[in-house]
Amino acid sequence: MDIEAVRTFVAVAEAGLFQEAAAELSVSQQAVSKRVAVLERALGVRLFTRTPRGAELTIDGQAFLPHARELLRAAERAEASVRPGRRPLRVDVLSSRSAQSGLMRGFHRAHPEIDLDVLMLFDLEVAVAALRSGAIDASFRAVGVPGRPLPEDLESVRVLNEPLQLLTGPAHTLANAKSVTVAQLAGQRIWMPGLTPGTEWTVYYDDLVAEFGLTIEVTGPNFGSDALLDTIADTPSLATFMGAHMRLVWPADHGLRRIPVTDPTPVYPHSLLWHRDNPHPALAALRTHLAATAADRDAAGTWAPDWATPR
Template sequence: MDLDLAQVRAFVLAAEELHFGRAAGHLSISQQALSKRIAALEARLGVRLLDRGGPGVRLTEAGARFLDPARRALAAGEQAAAAVVEAGRPLKVDVWGHLYAPMRTLAQVAARGERLDLELGHGRDLPSVSAALLHREIDAGFGRVHPPLDDGLAHRLVRLEPVDAVVSADHPLAAEPYLRPGQLRDSVLWIPGPLDRLDFLRHFADHFGIGRLAGGPNLGLDHFAAQIVAEPDCFSLFPADSPLPGVPGIRSIPLLEPTPLYAWSLLWRRDDTHRLLDSLLAAIADEGRRNRWVEYDPHRDWLP
C-alpha cells in the first residue's frame, strides 16, 4: 500500500495535539484541509483513526496502533530527503535563557569548530524549543534542560557555569568580597520573567531559604540592571564571567560555599541525521575539555 506522507503527517500532528486547529496551524493549512487529508488516509487504510465527536479529538484503537509506525515512516521520509537536499543546509539551532547569554558559549564553540555552519534563532523557553524540534522546524536547541522531556529528544550537558550575586551598590552586602548563598535570605530575589520558565531561580530560592521574590518581564540586560539598582534590598543571579551592562551602581559578588552552577545543554531529536550535528557535538566536547566546562565538586558546588 502506498501512503501519502502529507496525510500521515496530518494524522500524527492531530494525534499529538488532539486538536485540529493547532495541528492545522503547524502545517499552515486550514482545518478543513487537515480534515480532508486525514479522511483520505482513513479511506485508504479502511479504518477510522480519530474520533472527532464530542468536545475534543481522540485516538481510536486503530489510531493508537498506527501512531508509532506513522512517526517512524515520517522519520524515514525525512532521512531520505535529508540525504539529498540537506548537503548544504546550515544546522538550525534555537537558544533560550537569553538573560544568561547562551550565545556566548555557542559563539566560542563555533569560532573553533571547522566548517560549522549554524543558523541561530531564539526560542522562548524549553517547552517552545522542544515543540519546534519535534515538529522539525529546527535541528537543535541550546539552553537549560530540566524534566519532563519528551522521549523523542536527547540532550548532552555542555557547560556548568558559576553564577554571581548581582546587587545594588546600596545593598547591605555590597561591600563583601564574596557571599555564601544563605547570607541572602533577608534579601529579595528578582525574577526577570515568569517563575515557571526560570526553574533554576526557583530551585535556588527553595534550597537556600530565600522567602521573598519579586519580578517582572524580561526586557533585556539594561532593564534587569536598572531594576536591581532601583531596589537596594534586591539581588539576582548572573553568570560569573559575563560582563554586566554599563549601568552605574551595580555590583557582582562571587558566591562560594557552595557555588551555584547553571547547567547548559544541547538538545536534539533522537532521529536527527543532519550532517553537522555530530560535528557540533564534537566541537562542544573539545571546547569543554579545553576550558574544563563540566567540572563539578559536590563539596564545593551546588546544582539543582
C-alpha cells in the same frame, strides 16, 4: 510535472538516442520511452521524432528544452537547500546575551566553515516540538524539570554548569564583598521580575529558594535587562542573580558589582538537546566541540537541583 520524466527528456535530447540515455540514467530503454511518453501526454505535444539516426527534437521539443534544463537546475537548488550539510545548522538559545549564545560563538570561532542559524525560542515545549519536526537541529535547555519529561526520540547531554553571581548596586550592604555565601543571602531582597511561571529557569530558582531559605521577588513588570540594571543600581536594598557567563553592559556610573556566590556555588545546568535521527553532519561537530569545552558537571562545592541530571 514529473521531474524524473523531465530529466529523462533532457538526457535523450543531449544523447540523441534512447539507448544512450537509458545507459546514462541506469534504467532500461523501455523505462526511458515510458517516461518520455508520460511527459508528452502531460504537455499535449510530441517532443521527439524517431529517425534512422536516433531521436530528433520536434519544434515543440526544441522550445521546451531550455525550460526543462532550468527546471532541473531549480530542482537541484531546492534539494540542496534542505540537504544535510548544505543548509545552515539551526540552534536555539534563550537570548543573545546568554551563556548559550557564548557557547555558540565559541563554536563558530572554532568552525567558521559551518553555516549557522541561531534562533531564540522561549518555551521548552516549543523547542521540543521544533526539534521533533526538524525545524531546528539543537536547543540549549535545562533537562529533567519535574513533570516535563523529554520524548524518547530526543537526546541530551550536559554541556555547562554556569555559576550564579549576585549583582548589586554600589550602595548595597554586600557591594564590597569579594564573595558571598548562600547563607549570607538569607533575608536579602533578590529581585527577578523575569521569572515566568512554568519555565525551566523558574523551576530552578524555586528549588534554589526552597533549598536555602532565600527570598526572590518577582513583583512589577519585566522591562528587560536594561531596566533591571537601572533599578539595581539605584536601589540599595535590592540585588539580583545572574549567570557568570551572561554578557551585560551598563553605564560606568551605575557602579554595579558582580559577586561570586559560594558554599556551595549554585550552578545553572545547561544541556544540549537534539533528535537522535537528525542527520546534519555539523550537529556531530557541535557536540564534539561542546564535549571538549564542557566543565566538570560534578565539581565539588556546587549545587544544582536533583532533577538536573544528564540523560
